[in-house]
Amino acid sequence: MAIRVVLVDDQALVRGALAALLDLEIDLTVVGEASSATEAIALAASVTPDVVLMDVDMPGMDGIEATAALRASGSTARVLIVTTYGRPGYLRRALQAGACGFVVKDTPARLLADAVRRVHTGMRVVDPALAMDSLIAGDSPLTAREADVLRAVLDGGSITDIAAAVHLSEGTVRNHLSNVIGKTNARNRADAARVAQENGWL
Known part of the structure; x- marks a missing residue:
């Protein structure tokens, strides 16, 4: 049975490109797309995806807050953050919010598809360079x-x-x-x- 994927990004062009890439994989199927966090939470409730690919930088509620809200809603979908911004603090906050993985948007299509599969099986997937940057940067010093x-x-x-x-x-x-x-x-x-x-x- 194919892994059911929902794409969340406020840019239609990015969603379209991701959908086209993932639909080339015989074991992955895109079952929905959302342009905002609020839309994503409602969509996840109706189509019950296995994995949600979530952008961080969206107007209103960002992808990290949306990940926490998705967890709080009772959704069993695993969240893979896919973002342009590979910022160390984002990685820490995303994992604390319940994300299962964090990759940047320039990840090659083959590796992105593999990340979806690994997250689906319960593994945690993190861009290695970003993981190292996060360790070096440490926790936020701000209250x-x-x-x-x-x-x-x-x-x-x-x-x-x-x-x-x-x-x-x-x-x-x-x-x-x-x-x-x-x-x-x-x-x-x-x-x-x-x-x-x-x-x-x-």
Whole structure:
């Protein structure tokens, strides 16, 4: 019996390319495609896939949050993260959220198909270079609150705007920003947000 696969990516062209590649494999069949996390969770409930190929960078709920939500929904599908962004922090967060594998989108088609098979059998599949980068980078040095503040920094705006967005006082926001600038060895809050994002800590 063929392994039932659902593809989740906000870019139709990427979904189409992945579907075409996977459908060439006689033991894999794409049973659905979703363009958002919300759509993916509903689709997984209706078509009961064996494996979900999940992008990370999507508007609204990202693929890592969607993986956790899929687990919480009771779905038995195994999630394989397939992303353009091979960031060490993303790998850690994805595995913590319940993903069974993590590969980058430039993985050769043969290896991607093999990753789907291995995840389906219960194995964990992780891009080896990314695994090494993750070990070197270590865990995120940011607290949950510091990460919230930096996410608000990415939206731009003043300290007042950031404080309102994260429901903290301006003084507390300044303290958090001072901490994260030190932890990331950044020049300013925008640079700290960039460093944190590039490492997949946000």
